[in-house]
Amino acid sequence: MAFDITNPIYNDADKARIHLEQQLWPEGPVCPHCASQHATALEGKAHRKGLYQCNSCREQFSVMVGTVFERSKIGLHKWVLATHLMAASKKGMSAKQIERMLGVTYKTAWFMMHRIREAMSPSDNNEGTDPIGGAGKVVEADETFVGGKAKNAHKSKPIPTKQPVVALVERGGKARAKHVADVTAKTVREVLVTHASRKSELNTDDALIYYWLGKEFAKHQSVNHSAGEYVGKDGAATTNTAESFFALIKRGMMGTFHSVSEAHLQRYVDEFVFRWNHRIALGCDDHTRANAIVKGAAGKRLTYRRTNEAANA
Numbered sequence: 140m141a142f143d144i145t146n147p148i149y150n151d152a153d154k155a156r157i158h159l160e161q162q163l164w165p166e167g168p169v170c171p172h173c174a175s176q177h178a179t180a181l182e183g184k185a186h187r188k189g190l191y192q193c194n195s196c197r198e199q200f201s202v203m204v205g206t207v208f209e210r211s212k213i214g215l216h217k218w219v220l221a222t223h224l225m226a227a228s229k230k231g232m233s234a235k236q237i238e239r240m241l242g243v244t245y246k247t248a249w250f251m252m253h254r255i256r257e258a259m260s261p262s263d264n265n266e267g268t269d270p271i272g273g274a275g276k277v278v279e280a281d282e283t284f285v286g287g288k289a290k291n292a293h294k295s296k297p298i299p300t301k302q303p304v305v306a307l308v309e310r311g312g313k314a315r316a317k318h319v320a321d322v323t324a325k326t327v328r329e330v331l332v333t334h335a336s337r338k339s340e341l342n343t344d345d346a347l348i349y350y351w352l353g354k355e356f357a358k359h360q361s362v363n364h365s366a367g368e369y370v371g372k373d374g375a376a377t378t379n380t381a382e383s384f385f386a387l388i389k390r391g392m393m394g395t396f397h398s399v400s401e402a403h404l405q406r407y408v409d410e411f412v413f414r415w416n417h418r419i420a421l422g423c424d425d426h427t428r429a430n431a432i433v434k435g436a437a438g439k440r441l442t443y444r445r446t447n448e449a450a451n452a
C-alpha cells in the first residue's frame with residue numbers, strides 16, 4: 140500500500156485516535172494502570188472522546204496514557220502523520236521538513252521527532268533487545284565515526300568531534316548499534332557480548348581488538364582492509380553488510396541532521412537501526428513499519444520524561 144497523505148488518519152484527530160486504538164488495543168481497551176481489559180467508554184458532552192473508565196481500578200484513561208504521545212497538545216493526526224513520515228523516509232527527515240509538512244513550530248517538530256525516536260528505540264515490543272545471530276549465522280562487527288562539524292552546520296551545538304559507533308549486523312538479518320565513549324577492547328566487547336549470540340560466526344576487519352574478542356565466538360574471520368582485502372581467506376568473510384549499514388547512517392547524518400549533539404546521538408542511531416530492522420527485505424512495508432513504531436510507543440512514557448529533562452538541561 141502506498142503512502143497516501145489524504146488518508147483521514149493524517150487529517151482528523153478522531154480517526155487518528157481510532158487508528159491508534161486499533162493498533163495498541165487489538166482486543167479492546169487495556170487499562171494502563173492495572174492492565175484490566177474491562178473498561179467502559181465515557182460518552183457524552185462532559186467527556187473528551189476516547190476516554191475510558193476502568194471497571195476494575197476505576198481510573199480513567201485514553202490510548203495515549205503511558206505512551207510517548209501522552210500529555211501532548213498536538214492533534215493525534217499530526218502524531219500519526221509524523222510517525223508515518225519518519226517510518227517511510229529511508230534517509231531520515233529533518234525537523235525543518237516536519238515543521239513545514241505539519242504546520243507546527245520548529246521546536247514542536249524537534250520534540251515530536253525525539254518522542255517518535257524514543258518509540259523506535261530498542262524494546263521488547265519491537266524485538267529490539269534480543270541478541271542477534273546464533274548457530275550457523277554470521278554477525279559482522281565494525282565501528283565508524285559519525286558527526287563532527289559538517290559543512291553548513293547549524294550554529295546550535297554540532298557534535299564537536301566525531302563520535303564512535305559500534306555496529307553489529309547479522310548477514311541477511313537485524314542490526315544493533317551503540318554509541319560508545321571510545322573504541323577499546325572493553326567498550327567493543329561490551330556491545331558484542333550483550334547484543335550478539337556467541338554461537339555466531341563473527342566477521343570483522345583485522346583490527347587487533349577483534350583478535351581476542353573473536354575467540355569468544357564460535358568462529359571468527361577477519362578481512363585485512365589495510366592490504367586492500369575485502370573478502371576473507373575462505374572467500375565468504377566480509378564486513379560489507381556492516382559497511383552498507385554505516386553508509387546509510389552517515390548519509391542520513393550528513394544530509395539531514397546537521398546539529399546532532401552528543402547527548403542525542405544514540406537516538407538518531409536507534410532511528411536508523413529501527414528502519415534497518417524493519418526493512419522491505421525482512422518483510423516490512425511502510426505501514427507495518429509505522430505500526431511497529433506505534434507499538435513501541437507504549438510503555439515508554441517514563442524513559443521519555445528522562446529524555447525531556449536531559450534535553451532541557
Ligand SMILES: [Zn+2]
Pocket residue numbers: 170171172173174175193194195196197198
Ligand atoms: Zn485499571
